Amino acid sequence: NETTSTGEERNRLSHWLLLFTFCEVGSGQVHYSVTEEAKHGTFVGRIAQDLGLEVGELVSRLFRVVSTNRRDYLEVNAQNGILFVNSRIDREELCDRNPVCGIHLEVIVDKPLQVFHVEVEIKDINDNPPTFSLREKNLFIPESRVLDSLFPLEGASDADIGVNSVLTYRLSPNDYFTLDMQINDEQIKPLGLVLKKLLDREETPELHLLLTATDGGKPELTGTVQLQITVLDANDNAPKFDKKIYKVKLAENSLNGTLVIKLTASDMDEGTNSQIIYSFARDVSSNVLSKFSIDQMNGDVRVIGQIDFEESKSYQIQVEATDKGIPKMVGHCTVLVEVMDTNDNVPEVAVKSLSLPVPEDSPTGTVIALISVSDKDSGTNGQVTCSLSPPGPFTLVSTFRNYYSLVLGSPVDRESVPVYELVVTARDGGSPTLWATASVSVAIADVNDNAPAFEQPSYTVFVKENNSPGSHIFTVSASDPDALENAIVSYSLVEKRVGERSLSSYVSVHSESGKVYALQPLDHEDLELLQFQVSVRDAGFPPLGSNVSLQVFVLDENDNAPAVLPPHSGVNPMAELVSQSVNVGHVVAKIRAVDADSGYNAWLSYELLPEVGVERRPFRVGLYTGEISTTRVLEELDGPRQRLLVLVKDHGEPPLSATATVSISLVDSGKALKASSGVSRSMASAGKVAAALDLNVYLIIAICSVSSLLVLSLLLYVVLRCSEPSQAVYGPGKPMLVCSSEVGSWSYSQQRRQKAFSGEGGAKSDLMAFSPNLPPCSGPADSVQQQAMGQDHSAKVGFRNSY
Known part of the structure; x- marks a missing residue:
């Protein structure tokens, strides 16, 4: 008997579950049913399986169930995806006498965001x-x-x-x-x-x-x-109404005192037995008594309380007509009051779920938020439509009944618009129309989609030589329109070789500030132009970057004194034999000197130093040639030997100088001829050497010619595009004329210049690059530029061969 009872109980339990639980999947909605008063833990349905979700992913995808009711009647086991009863469900408490009673659940899962709608029908039990x-x-x-x-x-x-x-x-x-x-x-x-x-x-x-x-x-x-x-x-006749049932329609929100109906009853008796008093039946509900009143004498039923269609759609009022006879006789009727709905409820808008912030690289169709709307009115008055403003990349998509999804309709760019302030407007279909709004602030999250950029593709920097080690020579600056770490930039050198040394031995760049430092003193005579690149990278993932080119021109300073070349250098120079019969203007000797500097700093001039006690010398020296020639006919009074001191100085600021000693011996014509023949023999013996030197000189002249053309071209570019401040000049900028008072030099070369030198031996070539006398730098920049351009084109390069 116990076995039979257990089997029957199992069959009844299976039959019971099949009877109150069913599942239907379609149109994005799942339906279940469960009887009221079901115990805690009662199985409702396999919700995860019915929605097509993997049970093992419920926790990782933040599976959650949101109920529109205030209480959590139902719960889902996140381990197995089963929907079960969580607390007592009383259908009468939940839905009153509505024939259809259900609980609406919103199932939300993230990563990616999905929303499902589940309806659980509550079945009535007795x-x-x-x-x-x-x-x-x-x-x-x-x-x-x-x-x-x-x-x-x-x-x-x-x-x-x-x-x-x-x-x-x-x-x-x-x-x-x-x-x-x-x-x-x-x-x-x-x-x-x-x-x-x-x-x-x-x-x-x-x-x-x-x-x-x-x-x-x-x-x-x-x-x-x-x-x-x-x-x-006694009293044999009761009062009698015209109808047993009266039906009237009453608009909700009717004012107090509004007449609902005028009731009339008649009594066939006479006298006191026919006098009628109207009243509500004793067992009429308190809700009716709070809404309506009846006049005892004339039977007028009037409104005395708030008539709300959403509270009650109809009222049933039992009315009695009692005569004054003894005993009293009572007539009865029923008044059915149908409440007519008016559009008196504003729609309600609620933002259920937000996925913020929105990455700016989100694809179109991404669901940003779930929005629900409702209206307590019925019919057309309760039909709600939603709109979104202002127009932009977001749209509203109706998903289910009164639910809308806020969807990304077009790409967004945080650098253009970082935050969108949206307004959702819900309007009902009543007349006049009522509406409500809800504000949604959608922030756009940054992604690293912008590379840092410099203001210019390249910079030209001018730095004077002999700078102090570690001095700041320039600052590069790049900007990144991204945010946070995507906008944090760092600078670095693009390493390369400069001659036999690495670039990092010359300069460095601060990774945060972009300041470029010279690590050692720069020498114009060793390095005139330093070209390199600085790289900038942001801190995003993956990092983005760009490069900028720097041209650092090392400006010359007058830090090298002229050097006199043999045979007129040293303490005991070689004596020059000069015949006393030479003509005026005869060149008796030539001073050769070189200067390691360039431009004005290397432009040498010669002058004869005066000697105490000697008033008028028969010799003079060329200001720029260094040639010593006679100024008059030589006389015996001039003496047999002359010792001349020639001052050689450059045009730098301040000028540097050196001295050359020339010893001249005056001889008669015969001795001069012998000396000349001796010199001829010695020169003949050196003929082969001189021929080889001449070939080298011609090669040097050709190289110097090409170099000079390049020097003049670069000089013209520098004059037009650059100007130099007191310490360093940063370019490019508006072209300015480079003056001697500004840079301390008459010209500037980007290439290694050829050194001019003089001395004894074979034929020598002196390369001099002269610039016309320039006026002081004043006046408008345009006129200075035009003057500099005209003068640079008129500059001449001369080659002078001297023997």
Whole structure:
């Protein structure tokens, strides 16, 4: 027997689960059903499986269930994806007497964001017995009432719905009354007692009957009321209304005092027995009493409270007309008040879920937020449509009933618009239209989509030589329109070889500030132009970067004194033999000197130093040639030997100088001829050497010619495009003329210049690059530029061969 009982219980349990649980998937919605009063843990459905979700991914994808009800009646086990009952569900408490009762669930999963809608229907069970408004009802019935007289009774009510609320009545056995429960055209069951046997107050002054109401549920539930019937004597006719049932329509929000209906009853008696007093039935609900009133004398039913369609759509009012006879006689009617809806509720907008901030590289179609709208009104008044403003990259997409998704419709760029302030407007279909708004702030998250950039593709920098080690020579600056770490930039050198040394041995760049430093003193004579690149990278992932080129020109300073070349250098120079019969202007010697500097700093001039006691010398020296020639005919008074001191100085600021000593011996013509023949023999012996030197000189002249052209071209470019401040000049900028007062030099060369030198031996070539005398730098920049351009084109390069 125990085995059979256990099997039957299992079958009943399986049948029970199949009966109240079903699942339907379609149109993006899942339906389940469960009976009310189900125990905690009762299985409802495999929600994860029915929605097509992997049970193992529920936790990682932040699976959550949001209920539109205030209480969490249902819960989902995140380990197995099963939906079960979490707390007691009372259908009558949740949905009152609505025929359809359900709980709407929103299932939200992230990564990516998905929203599902689940409807759980709450099935009614017969858990509420019929109830009467009174435990005991007193009826006063005159003995003069005729057979088949009807005495209305207030029926019982059942909070359940459907079959569970269908009531049947039975009356305790008696000889006088039966129950009348016929259904009329208005689908209302008037319950009453029908007199089947004439009453006799003397025989039976009182009757005690039991009225039982039974519902249609399984199992059946019952309710009872005691009927205390007092038999009265006299007044034979009760007041009578024109209709048993009156139907009226009343607009919600009607003002207090609004007339609902004017009731009129008549009594066939005369005198006091025909005077009628109107009132609501004793068992009318408190809700009716708070909304309506009736005038006892004229039967006017008026509004005294707030009529709200959303609170109650109809009212059923039992009205009595009582005469003043003895005993009193009562007539009954029912007033059915249908409340008409008006558009008095503003739509409600709620943002359910937000996925913020939105990365600026998000693809179109990305769901940003879930928005729900609702309206308590009904019909057209409760139909809500949504719109989005201002127009932009976001759109609203209707997903399910009154739910909308805020979707990315076009690409966004944080550098253009970092935050979008959106307004969602919900409008109903009533007249006049009511609307509500909700603000949504959508922030755009930055991604590293912009490389840092310099203001210019290249920079030209001028630095004077002999700078102090570690001196700041320039600052590069790059900007990145991204944000946070994507906008943090760092600088570095693009390493390369400069001759036999690495670039990092000359310069360095600060990684944060972009300041470029010279690590060692720069020497114009060793390095005139340093070209390199600085790289900038941001801190994003992956990092982006760019490069900028720097041209650092090392400006010459007058740091090298002229050097006199042999044979006129040293303490004991070689003596020059000069015949006393030479003509005026005869060149007796030539001073050769070189200067390691360039430009004005290397432009040498010669002058003869005066000697104490000598008033008028027969010799002079060329200012720029260094040639010593006679100024008059030589005389015996001049003496046999002359010692000349020649000052060689450059044009730098301040000028540097050196001295050359020239020893001249005056001889007669015969000795000069012998010396000349001796010199000729010595020169003949050196002929081969001189021929080889001449070939080298010609090669040097050709190289110097090409170099000079390049020097002049670069000089013209520098004059037009650059200007030099006191310490360093940063370019490019507006072209300015380079003056001697500004840079301390008459010219500038970007190439290694050829050194001019002089001395004895074969034919030598002197390369001199002269610039015309320039006026002081003043006046408008344009005129200076034009003057500099004209003068640079007129500059000449001369080659002078001297022997």
